[in-house]
Amino acid sequence: MAFINQKGGVGKTTTAVNVAAGLVRLGQRVLLVDLDPQAHASLSVGVELGPDDASIYDVLVRGASLYEAVRLVDGRLAVVPSHVDLVAAELELAERPRRELVLREALGNLREHYDFVLIDCAPSLGLLSVNALAAVDEVVIPLQPHFLALQGFGRLMETVTLVRDNLQPRLRVCGVVLCMHERGTRLGQEVRADVLRFLEGADPRDPWHGARVFDTCIRRNVKLAESPSFGQTIFQYAPDSHGAEDYLALAREILAMRPAP
Amino acid sequence: MAFINQKGGVGKTTTAVNVAAGLVRLGQRVLLVDLDPQAHASLSVGVELGPDDASIYDVLVRGASLYEAVRLVDGRLAVVPSHVDLVAAELELAERPRRELVLREALGNLREHYDFVLIDCAPSLGLLSVNALAAVDEVVIPLQPHFLALQGFGRLMETVTLVRDNLQPRLRVCGVVLCMHERGTRLGQEVRADVLRFLEGADPRDPWHGARVFDTCIRRNVKLAESPSFGQTIFQYAPDSHGAEDYLALAREILAMRPAP
Ligand SMILES: Nc1ncnc2c1ncn2[C@@H]1O[C@H](COP(=O)(O)OP(=O)(O)OP(=O)(O)O)[C@@H](O)[C@H]1O
Ligand SMILES: Nc1ncnc2c1ncn2[C@@H]1O[C@H](COP(=O)(O)OP(=O)(O)OP(=O)(O)O)[C@@H](O)[C@H]1O
Ligand SMILES: [Mg+2]
Ligand SMILES: [Mg+2]
Numbered sequence A, B: 001m002a003f004i005n006q007k008g009g010v011g012k013t014t015t016a017v018n019v020a021a022g023l024v025r026l027g028q029r030v031l032l033v034d035l036d037p038q039a040h041a042s043l044s045v046g047v048e049l050g051p052d053d054a055s056i057y058d059v060l061v062r063g064a065s066l067y068e069a070v071r072l073v074d075g076r077l078a079v080v081p082s083h084v085d086l087v088a089a090e091l092e093l094a095e096r097p098r099r100e101l102v103l104r105e106a107l108g109n110l111r112e113h114y115d116f117v118l119i120d121c122a123p124s125l126g127l128l129s130v131n132a133l134a135a136v137d138e139v140v141i142p143l144q145p146h147f148l149a150l151q152g153f154g155r156l157m158e159t160v161t162l163v164r165d166n167l168q169p170r171l172r173v174c175g176v177v178l179c180m181h182e183r184g185t186r187l188g189q190e191v192r193a194d195v196l197r198f199l200e201g202a203d204p205r206d207p208w209h210g211a212r213v214f215d216t217c218i219r220r221n222v223k224l225a226e227s228p229s230f231g232q233t234i235f236q237y238a239p240d241s242h243g244a245e246d247y248l249a250l251a252r253e254i255l256a257m258r259p260a261p
Helices: A012-025 A040-044 A056-061 A085-092 A100-115 A128-135 A145-150 A153-166 A184-202 A223-228 A242-256 B012-025 B040-045 B056-061 B084-094 B097-112 B127-135 B147-151 B155-167 B186-200 B222-230 B242-256
Strands: A030-037 A071-073 A076-081 A117-123 A136-141 A172-178 B030-035 B071-073 B075-081 B116-121 B140-143 B171-177
Touching: A012 A040, A012 A076, A012 A117, A012 A223, A012 B084, A030 A040, A030 A056, A030 A100, A030 A128, A030 B084, A040 A184, A040 A223, A040 B097, A040 B147, A056 A085, A056 A100, A056 B075, A085 A128, A085 B012, A100 A128, A117 A128, A128 A153, A128 B097, A136 A153, A145 A153, A145 A184, A145 B040, A145 B222, A172 A184, A172 A242, A184 B222, A223 A242, A223 B147, A223 B186, B012 B030, B012 B040, B012 B075, B012 B116, B012 B140, B012 B155, B012 B222, B012 B242, B030 B040, B030 B056, B030 B097, B030 B127, B040 B222, B056 B084, B056 B097, B097 B127, B116 B127, B127 B155, B140 B155, B147 B155, B147 B186, B171 B186, B171 B242, B222 B242
Parallel strands: A030 A076, A030 A117, A136 A172, B030 B075, B030 B116, B140 B171
Antiparallel strands: A071 A076, B071 B075
């Protein structure tokens, strides 16, 4: 499940981390992959790499096994951390055959050990993000309900369609989650309505056909901005906060979308 | 003056656009250059390019003159718009000699026609952002006072130092502006204190020596998020709002930093 949006600062990392932690609390086996050279997901769960520690960079570029990079945080959440070295990855992978499938192949059969594999993407639609899309079945789009955040939506859908058509036929957008949502504002309501209208207008062959706007909107809550500074998920840092409440509800909603095994 | 921060969604575009518009209202001649392929600054001032219109892409990659691309908005604000084609620019410029100076050379003597040239950067420290840093004398860093936003600060300072040492000896950080500032929160105060402490610890040879945290903090104001949807600056859209008040105060503060001619 890829958490992707090329617009910066819309809540991808906060959502990937706290949905992962929420799903763990709902009894799921979860792997969180940090695919951003800025490594904010890794920071947000308290992972800091030493010089000999393996990161997703070593896995993708140096051929390290994913098993070497995985670590456990917050009890039972498995994380593949990132590192600033990943900044060079797109250039280093550019010449490689099947360069869009490096992540999918690295994940390989590790996927069978987990109920959910969540990937936190950087604010870009470059080669790393394409790798994320090619490696998953489902896309979740965190969206700050602002005008500028909507602007890139079309281009994001084009990219998803390209990957679905050429690399990953099972890829579909499962939903959009409104983050940092200010319910009272007209802008929030207008953007939400625009997204609904767009999704409802989907052609059956579009990869966002059947995608929904999640009922759970994540309210603005300063606890969500504070918890990364303690290297903790919202459930560790402020379990009674609105942030924890909203992300647990979203995790439930995502879990409910899974067909029963 | 480059508005730069590799962290996404911290207020670079909102600040570049509304400081530009504020300076125009203070009688300054201002050129705003949109250097983001997502073209949000262009959108925010109501510029949409037709197939024959010149953008910053044509200037940097196709050798078009900057004069062909400039247009006036909001009365007297000159803008060089961006276009999604710019996404390819870093690759296309990579092999060119003096590839970090393409923007500086394109700006050439156009700079003499303006009191201020403001550049809105994408959330990245790649070749385009390096071009911005090599083309200006001053750097303004919009910062959302959150933990994750602080994390990239060190790397941003390294990049500024590299450009100052190798490409643009006059480059200096003139200040940090706190955007989307929630004054009452402890996180906001702590991050502000961290930034102040960092700046005060500057060595005389650091390019951020003498940089300040602007007294003006930009408060969260939904009008600032709404105005781009009308293609208007905050002064056109909601001149009596807190957003307009704060950005005019910031423009005044920036103007006051200029030595008298
Ligand atoms: N619901 C919320 N309430 C308050 N703060 C939030 C909320 N969601 C996210 N934040 C904060 O807003 C900032 C941006 O969020 P986040 O880093 O998750 O976005 P992102 O899309 O991953 O950004 P990037 O594009 O840089 O990867 C962070 O400082 C985060 O702590
Ligand atoms: N003070 C504010 N109050 C309310 N909304 C704001 C404020 N400043 C910016 N915004 C909104 O927050 C979002 C992010 O701001 P903006 O686009 O200016 O950041 P950015 O750093 O340029 O992002 P990017 O990294 O994607 O270029 C936008 O939707 C913008 O309209
Ligand atoms: Mg992120
Ligand atoms: Mg911007």
